[in-house]
Amino acid sequence: MDRSELGLDLCGPCAGSEIDYACRRCGFPGNIYADGCCGRCVVSDRVQDFLSDEDGNLAAQLRPLKEKLTAANPWAVGNWLATSKGARLLADLAAQQAEISHDVLDGLEQDGSTRYLRELLVTTGVLPRRDENFARLRLWLDAALDGLPAARVRVLRPFAEWCILRDARRRSERGTYTPGAASVDRMEIRAAIEFAAWLEMEDLDLGSLTQGKLDLWLASRPTRRIGAFIRWSVARRLTPGKLTAVPKHSGLPTQFLSSEEQHEQLRRCLNDSELPLEVRIVGALTRLYGLPTARILQLTTDRFQREDDGAYLTVDQNPVLLPPRLARLIEEQAARPVGHVSILEQPDGDHPRYLLPGRPPSRPRSAAGIHSLMRRHGLPGLSARNTSMIEAVADLPPIVASDLFGIHPDTAHRWARFAQDSWADYLAACAATEQ
Known part of the structure; x- marks a missing residue:
């Protein structure tokens, strides 16, 4: 031959x-x-x-x-x-x-x-790795303050540096500063910039600000995250008295899937070989464990371990036993090469190997891209995650759900209270979804 x-x-x-x-x-x-x-x-x-x-x-x-x-x-x-x-x-x-x-x-x-x-x-080792979420926040801050009147900057920069960036730096050093956290910090700084401009337009300053004037601003801008700036100003006695910016609480979850829809979508993710592999993995992890897409994208291949009694995925600190079929999907994803031509293939050495690598592979895929991909295949994320969370906290103590899903204990307790106090609302939401 x-x-x-x-x-x-x-x-x-x-x-x-x-x-x-x-x-x-x-x-x-x-x-x-x-x-x-x-x-x-x-x-x-x-x-x-x-x-x-x-x-x-x-x-x-x-x-x-x-x-x-x-x-x-x-x-x-x-x-x-x-x-x-x-x-x-x-x-x-x-x-x-x-x-x-x-x-x-x-x-x-x-x-x-x-x-x-x-x-x-x-x-490639030419530059040391740094926390880009934190570094980009600092660059963004300089650009946001550039060109503003000096009187505003004298107030806004200390607030941003000593209130927002100091806390962000601490989280960055602990390795817990996420893109979502950076987005929230930018919103708080934007709100402070907008509020300072409004004060000037109203011929006011922090020294003459009253609760009535603050409430007037909040009434027309209820979604602005101004609370951090007001608390910082009060603590430094920049205002004449104690002011309160009551936060606008986000509504309770209203988007759910029925149990039948949830289980049918889970079966699709586990069994439908026509679906892209990353869609099956993201969809299954969301529907089984209530994981948000952002957390799934941060998973690295070393989080997957196969032991004598089964395969485990460490989501936060505790390994979670995986169903055999999902374990095979994750194992296949971890073993396959990058799905697109790149200057550099999967990183080596001390660099993380993401389960869902992006471009370049040393970074994870973008959440926006994954959300779009999931929608194209009829696998919504938010409603499926809400359903997974409310079903889990209905059966598990909040502290167990916190450890299992890697969520904050306060978040688990809020979900438990919601499941206990609003079960009728959940069933009504499911019925509305089916119509």
Whole structure:
């Protein structure tokens, strides 16, 4: 049996041609790209030129990056060098012959290209990893305050630095500062900026603010998160007396699935091989354990463990026993390569390997993208999660639900009270959903 019958590549002479199709530099057969050289050798030359200064010298800082790029998929690297704005930014930085740092990248336009370049430099060891959620909040704050009147900034910056950013920094150091937390912090700073502008428009300042004026502002803007700014102002005696910004409580959950719908969707996730693998995993974890999409996307492959008595997934700190079929889906997802061509494949070393990798694979997939994908396949997230939570707290003590699902104990107790006090509302919501 010859190589062609085995489905293997043939060299030129074996195929009856006098041309051997071997790279004239490295001898690799096939896929000649340019000037008699294979794609990897051509891309290696281009990477060297891209990262070197005018004299052809490559900075020591960029050598790990060159090694990773030349070892990656040559077609993906070549396309990135030729078409990416991030690659042009990298070439400009390399030509300056100065050390590349996070501060240097912070001075550039903060768009997708800059973020991708930063992640590439971190993944290859050129830059140290940092908490991007916290770092982006600081950059956003500087941009938000830029151009505001100095009198407003003198109040707003101390509030942002000592109230919002200080707490965010603590959570970042504990590794618990999430994109959702950063979004809430930005909303609180935006509310303070908007409130300061309103005070000026009303010819007021914090020293002349009354509860009546504050209530007037709150009545027209009930969703603004101004409570943190008011508490900070009162604590520092910037207001003439004690003021209260009563928060607008979010409504109790109203979107549910019936038990039949919930179980049918779970069966789809576990059994329907036509669904994308990531859809099946996200859908099953949401319907079995009430996990929000954001938490699922943060799961790394080392959270999955197979033991003698079954397979476990550590969601928070406690391992959760998985149904055998879901365990096989997660095992398959963890073992398969990245589903798209990337400059870098799954990260190695100390970098996390996400169960649902994004672009680049050193970052998880975006929540917005997963939500859109789930909706396209008729698997809504919020109603399914609400149903899972209320069914769980109806059967389990809140502290057990807290440990099992990795949620805060206060959240578990609120769900338990809701399940106990509003079971009729839940059934009514299910009936309305069925209509």
